[in-house]
Amino acid sequence: MQATPFPGPFAPAPGADRYPALDLANSAFTVAGGRRVDLIGEPADADQWLFERGFAPAGAGLRQWCAGQLRELRAHVRALFAAHVAGRPAPEAALAAVNEALTRAPAASLLRWDPERGLHREVAHPVSRIVEHALAVLAADAAELLTGEDAERLTACGSPPCDRYLLRNGRRTWCSTRCGDRARAARAYARRTRGTSQDPEGPGAD
Template sequence: MRPMDEIATAEPPPAPGAEQYPALDLANSAVTLPGGHRIDFLATPRAAEQWLVDRGLAPSDTGLIETCAGRLRSLREQIRALLAARTAGLPAPAAALTAVNDALTRAPAASLLHWDPDRGLYREAAHPVTQIVEHALAVLAANAADLLTGPDAERLTACRSAPCSRYLLRHGRRHWCSTRCGDRARAARAYARRTRTDAD
């Protein structure tokens, strides 16, 4: 079995829409690769912290602990539940709505004003780790709410290349999150056609 660092280098490019919607990127932070390999980019506190840092949602020295990483993974699953319901045309799960609304209301609404001799006046949310995470969760929850209620909600779809479980914003007829998934889906369809033809 390959080490986690080596597998992580196989991370697919962001799904269409993930750069615009960090909540979509969060939903896709656990990836199922061909062969059934699953990579969770939030699996450890260190990995979850790096994910937040890379998206400008936490400073690099946050010192995330497992409880906070677990809250981020939990929000991911609730957002995935809302995306799944939306793409399937089903009612939103009550537990997912509660979780997202809870994340929306926990963070302070404003960054405080500070003074530094080198920087002058600036605004920043200077919190302990828990509040940094609550702020990140609130940003991601608000972004998910914007995605699910905005004009792009009609373009939401699940990648149609098994075993991929990522979501994306559809562009035209494209229903795959990456070129790799599109190639795999086309190959599977071609194989199915050949198999049917051979059976006839």
């Protein structure tokens, strides 16, 4: 499933095109200056986010409660990611919430019959259960990421104040070109500052 680019200059973090759960975790993030961006903060935003990722038809008309369920799962997925990256035990509340979401929609193809198709199997997730189906798929994807071969690559962006997650590729630990540029600029500034403070011929030297 291909992730849709964030508005403006914020491209999806590495790995978000492969893992919708990573894309969900990064649907709220902090940008330079401390401004908080939430891509599913309102029902219409959640509607669009689910549609662009193939989880809902256009104009599904999600209500506030449905959008809240999506934001709640995001918080728990982020808690699991944070614990994993830090090498801490997984929070019990987050584990319980993700496991509960896994049961929201049937995983098995049920047996159906209709006059035109006869007996056939299909996964049951009618329009009335759009959010339940999305939550189940996203929770399963988070579980797969955290227990699969890419788990060791999961890391947090190393360019504060950004708080997105990504799959590390080599030594890269930032989620975007913008964050990489900011991290490099911060390192260069730190080197210049250290050089100036250690220079005996610098300002204030005898």
